[in-house]
Amino acid sequence: MRDVAVIGVGITKFGELWGKSIKDIFVEAALKAIEDAGVDHIDSMYVGAMSPGLFVGQEHLGAVMADYLGVTPVPATRVESACASGGASFRQAFLEVASGASEIVLAGGVEKMTDGADVTDVLATAADQEYEVYHGITFPGLYALIARAHMQRYGTTREQLAAVAVKNHRNGAKNPNAQFRSEVTLEQVMKSTMVADPLRLLDCSPVSDGAAAVIVASMDVAKKLGKNPIRVIASAQASDTIALHSRSDVTILGSVVNAAQKAYKMAGVKPSDINLVEVHDCFTIAEIVVSEDLGFFEKGKGGEAVEKGWTSIECNRIPFNTSGGLKSKGHPVGATGIAQIIEVYEQLGGNAGARQVKGAHIGMAQNMGGTGASCVIHILEAK
C-alpha cells in the first residue's frame, strides 16, 4: 500500500438547517474541500450516510451527490455503517488511493435529520431490529444499560458522566461550526430532563443536519500541489455483535478494542504517542468507555480521568473531543466520522484556533455505529 494524505477539508455548520436540502449541504461541504485542497478534479467520491431513505426518501446518494456537485461521470458510492458511515467512507477513500486505483478521492458524509422523520425510530434501525427494537428499546435505553453496568462495576458516578458534557460544551463553544456554542455547568447537566435513567438530556448528542468532506490523495499528488499533507498512518475497522445482549460484558466495546489494536500496530504508535483524540460521544457514557477501550486509561478509570480534567484541552494530557464532540458540535450521523477527521486535520495543521492543542503532531479519530457493532479508527500524523 502506498502513502495516503488528507490535503483539504470542508464542513457546513451543524444544526437544524431547515432552509437547506441534503443536496445543498453536501455540495457546500464538498466544494469547500475541493477549494481548500486546490485540486481541479477528483477521480472518485464516497458519500457516508446512515439512512437518507428513511430520513428524506432518497437513496442512491453517491450518484445524486456526484450529479449535484457537477462531477459526473466520476464513480460515486454511498457507504453505510450506521453512525460510523463517515469513518467508513473515509476508509474506502483511503483504500482506493492506497491501492493505486485513484490519485484524488473525495470522502464525504452527510445526514439531514430534521426534515420530519421520527428520528429515534430511524436511528433504531442501527440496532438489532428483531431482537432489540421490536421489543421497544432504542439507543438512549441501550446506552443507559451500558452506563448502569459501568457505574455498578467500576463505581463510575453521575457527576463523571456530566463532566464529559461540561468539557465537550466548553470545547464546542470555541468551534464556529458547532450546533451548540454554549457552555453548560455540571448542575445544568445533572438537572436536565431525564431521558433513560441515568442518562439525561445533556448526556445525549443532539439531532442535527450537516455535511463534511475531505480530499484524500496520494503523497505524490500532495507534494505536487505544494500542500502540507497530513498523512493517514492507520486505518482500522472492526465489528461486534449487533445486539447488546449478545455480549459477555456490556462495559467493554469489543470493536473499539479490536480496531484500536489494529490501528496502533499499523501506525507503529502507542496511546502515549497520540496528542489528541476525537471519539464517538453519542452519549456521555460512550466517551468514558471508549477512552478506556482505546487504551488511554485503565478499565473503569475513564470517569475519573474526565472528572480530573485529564481529557481537557487545558490540561493537555490527552485532549478528547476538542471539536466539542458529538455532544456539542452536533451529530448528523453520516457526517460525524468525516467531521472528526477534519478536527484532527485542523489540529495537526495548527489551524484549530481557540481550540488548538499545543504540540499536536499525531491525532486519532474513533467513529462507531450502534452500540459499537461497528467501529472505524484512523490515526493521522503531521508531516
Added chain:
Amino acid sequence: MRDVAVIGVGITKFGELWGKSIKDIFVEAALKAIEDAGVDHIDSMYVGAMSPGLFVGQEHLGAVMADYLGVTPVPATRVESACASGGASFRQAFLEVASGASEIVLAGGVEKMTDGADVTDVLATAADQEYEVYHGITFPGLYALIARAHMQRYGTTREQLAAVAVKNHRNGAKNPNAQFRSEVTLEQVMKSTMVADPLRLLDCSPVSDGAAAVIVASMDVAKKLGKNPIRVIASAQASDTIALHSRSDVTILGSVVNAAQKAYKMAGVKPSDINLVEVHDCFTIAEIVVSEDLGFFEKGKGGEAVEKGWTSIECNRIPFNTSGGLKSKGHPVGATGIAQIIEVYEQLGGNAGARQVKGAHIGMAQNMGGTGASCVIHILEAK
C-alpha cells in the same frame, strides 16, 4: 495494484422467500461461498444492499451480517448504489485486496423485498426524489420514456423488446436458482398486462428476495489454496445525472459508455474479445440500450441484434444474460450485481451446466442503478 481473483461463490434461490429473513438468506449465500472457496477465515466483508431500512427496518447491515455469519470482529461495511449495490460491493472488495490491505474478502449482496413494503415506492428512492418521484413517476415510467425515445429514434419495435424477455426466460429456465424457470412466448409478452406504455408486465424484472456472495482473494492466496482462480481484469464505475430529464439524449446511458471505456482500457480487451455478458435488464429496453452502449452493437441496432438471436447462447456470437438475467432469474436489487459475477465465474469455470457458453474465456458483468445514474462494470478472465 496487485492481481485479484474470485475463488468461490454462493447464492440462494431467488424468489418470494417468505419463510426466511434477510439475515437467513445472506448467511446462506455467504456460508456457501466460504465453503466453495475452502477458506478458513475472511479478512473483511462488504454487503451490497439498496434499502434494507425501508424494506425491513434494518440498516447497519455490515455489522448485522458479520454477527449472524459468526465472523466478528472482521470489518464489515454496507455499500449502496441503488440497484448497482452488488457491483459496488464487489468493487470495494476488489480495491481492498488490490491495495494489499487484505488477502481474503467476502463481497455479498442481499435484498428482502417481499416483506410488506411498497416496493415501487422504495425503488423510486433511487430516482431523483425532488424532481422525478415527487411528481409521480417511478421506474417503469422512466424506462418507458427511454423505450419510446429509442423506438422513435431508431425504429426499435415492440417485438424486439419482447425478444429480450423470450431469450432471458429461455436461459433462466435452465438456471436452478432462477425465480421463473418457465419459458415465455413472444405472444405472451406482447399480450401481458400493460404497466407503462410500451412496457408490459413481461418486460419488467420481478420483485424478489435473494442473496449472493463471492470470495475475492489475492492471486497468492488463490494459488496456495490450489484453486483455479478467475482473475478480475477490470473494475470500472461511472455516474450520470440522477434525473432522466437532465440528459441531452435519453437513448444513451452515459455511465455505461464511460464505465465500459475504462473497463476495456484496464483489461486491455475490446468487445470482440468478450465471450459472454451479464447485463442489467431491469426492463427489456435496458438490455437493448446497454448492449449498444457497451459497444457490442452499433447505436440503434440492439433491438435487431436480439431479434436475430445474436445474443442467445445457441448462436454464441455474444450471449447476453445466460443466467436468465434480472428478468427471469429475479432481481433482489442488492444481490443482483454479485449474482452477475457468479454467472460469469461459473461460465468461465465451465460449470454453467445446460447454460454453458462454449469456449467461454472472458466475461463481463454490467450492473446499474436507477436509470443508469450509476454503473459498475467488471471483466473476468479464466486463468
